[in-house]
Amino acid sequence: MDSNYQLPPFSIGWYAIAETSDLEKESVISKTFAGQEIVIFKTNTGKIGVIDAFCKHMGAHLGKGGKVKGECLVCPFHGFEFNTNGICVQSGYQTEVDAKMNGKKWPVKVDQGLIFCYYHPDGIEPSWEPEIPKYSNNTEFRWHSWIMKSNVIDIFENTVDLGHFQYVHKYDETYAVDPLNLEDHVLKTKYGIHRKGKFVGTKAVDAKFSLHLQGPGLAVIQANVDPMELESYHLILPRPIDENTIELKIGASMKNIQSARKLHPLAGLIPKFLLNKIVFNILFREFVKDVGMDQEIWENKIYVHPPLLAKGDGPILQYRKWAQQFDHSLAN
Ligand code: FES
Ligand SMILES: [Fe+2]
Secondary structure, eight states: OOOOOOOOOSSEEEEEEEEEGGTTTEEEEEEEEEEEEEEEETTTTTOOEESSSBTTOOBTTTSOEEEEEEEEEEEEETTTOOOOOOOOOOTTSSOOOGGGGOBBBEEEEEETTEEEEEEEEEEEOOOOOOOOOOOOSSSEEEEEEEEOOOOOHHHHHHHHHHHHHTTSOHHHHHHHEEEEEEETTEEEEEEEEEEEEEETTTOOOOEEEEEEEEEEEEEEEEEEEEGGGGEEEEEEEEEEEEESEEEEEEEEEEBBOOOOHHOTTTTGSSSSHHHHHHEEEEEHHHHHHHHTTTTTHHHOOOOOOOEEEEEEEOOOHHHHHGGGGGGGHHOO
C-alpha cells in the first residue's frame, strides 16, 4: 500500500438512496448521489427507475415539476417521456425521438423496502447485489439519519476499530471472537464487548456482534446480548452525497422477546407487546446515541495512511486493503 494514500471521494458500490415508502405510486423524488443529480420514480405498476436528473433534450430537471404518467416520467419542459430504463419513448408532441435523448439509467435493487443504487464512475454494471437477511418474529425496522462531513470508507473502518469502542463508546472490554473473513466485496467478523450497567435496569451488558459488510454502503450487524437473550439487527447505510458530504442512515429491529424473566424478574408482569415496545425503544435510543458518538470525530478527522498502530487496535490494515478494491483509481 502506498504511503500517503488518500480516500477517493466516491467509492464503487451499492448504496441505499431511499425507501420505497418515500415514493407514492406515480411520483418522483430527487437526490444528489456521488456528486450527481438523480431522480427516483415509481410507475403505475410499482416499478422503480433511477435515471439522471437532467433531461438530455434541453436540460430541465426531471424531478422539479416532472410527473409520472403510467410507466414513464414526463419532463416538465416539453413533455418528453422516459421509462424506467431511461429510454425516451416519445417527445411531448408524440413524435419519434433520437436514441441520443435516452437518459442514463442507474442499476437499482429494491430489498425489504430499501432502494439501493449502484455507483461506478465508468457506469460499469455490478457483478454482485446487496442482500439483507430476512428476519422473522421481529419488530419493524426503525430508522435514523444524519447528514455529515465524512467519507463512507471512514464510517465502516470504525466497525473494525476495536480500540475506539473502549475510548469513544465506553465499552469496558472489546475482543475479537472470529477473525476477519474477507471475500471479494464481503467482510465478515465477530467481536464481543462488555459494558458495565445501564442497559435495562442496572444489568451489565455482554454482547456479541456479528458484522457483515457488503461493499462500502451496507453493513448488517446481528447483536446478541446473551444473559438477557436479546437479539437485534442493525443496518448501517452510508451514502455519498458530494465530495465532502454523506448521509449516514441507520436502522434497527429487535427479535421479539423470548424470556421476559431473563430481562428483569418483574418484566413478566408486563404484556408482551408492551414489553417489546419498551425494550426496543431503549435499544434504538442507545443505538442512535452510540453511532452519534462517532460523529464529531468523523467530521473533523483527516485520513492518516499508513496509520501508526499500537497493540490493541483492531484489524485496520486488513480493512483498508479490502476497502481499496472500491477505489476506481487503484484498479487502473
Ligand atoms: S428539456 Fe425535457 S423535454 Fe425539453
Ligand atoms: Fe464508533
